[in-house]
Amino acid sequence: MKTAIILALMTLSLQSNAAGDATHGKKIAYTCTGCHGIPFYQNVNPQYHVPKLGGQNEAYIIAALKAYRDGERNHTTMQAQTSNLSDQDMADMAAYFATNNK
């Protein structure tokens, strides 16, 4: 019984630390491609190209998305886009971006 509980707990903790699900990430990242999927797409005021994300490091993407959501990094559009994302959503998107550079 004790073993079963421990096993169940381990499984649970494994799930909560689960790596990102790229398939789900792709689904929820559709709006991202509206800017990040268009080559040479420009950010306005200030003007610069929106960054390429295909092949970017997962952990960096997660940190960037959290910084926008939590208000540590300023960008009106990105703050709005991230406001409703859970940590798991972010991990899933990051997994998708990391593999999207073939």
Next chain:
Amino acid sequence: MRRLLLKSLLLLSLLAFSTIGFTGDAALGKAKAEQVCVTCHGLDGMGIDATYPKLAGQYADYLEQALSDYRSGARKNAIMAGFAATLTDEDIANVSAYYSTLKEHRLTDLSKK
């Protein structure tokens, strides 16, 4: 008429030039990257840790924006603030040009596939 055309052409090219602004020198940027950026981002722009962004093939003007924002404090990161503070505008343009030109393992725009 021809003079007018020439004049407008000149004006247009000036305008185009001014919006591009200072274009970095990738060779000078590499030399600067060897002193400043290499320890964490590598000369290949791949980074030594997954929490550091890859830089290879990134848009130069985005990198310039990021470095300027770190330097001004608009974007907050204790490590990057320290390094960006040592860079001039010219250094920023140059290192950004350097990393943007790297082809190996370069970043791409997202594809919808």
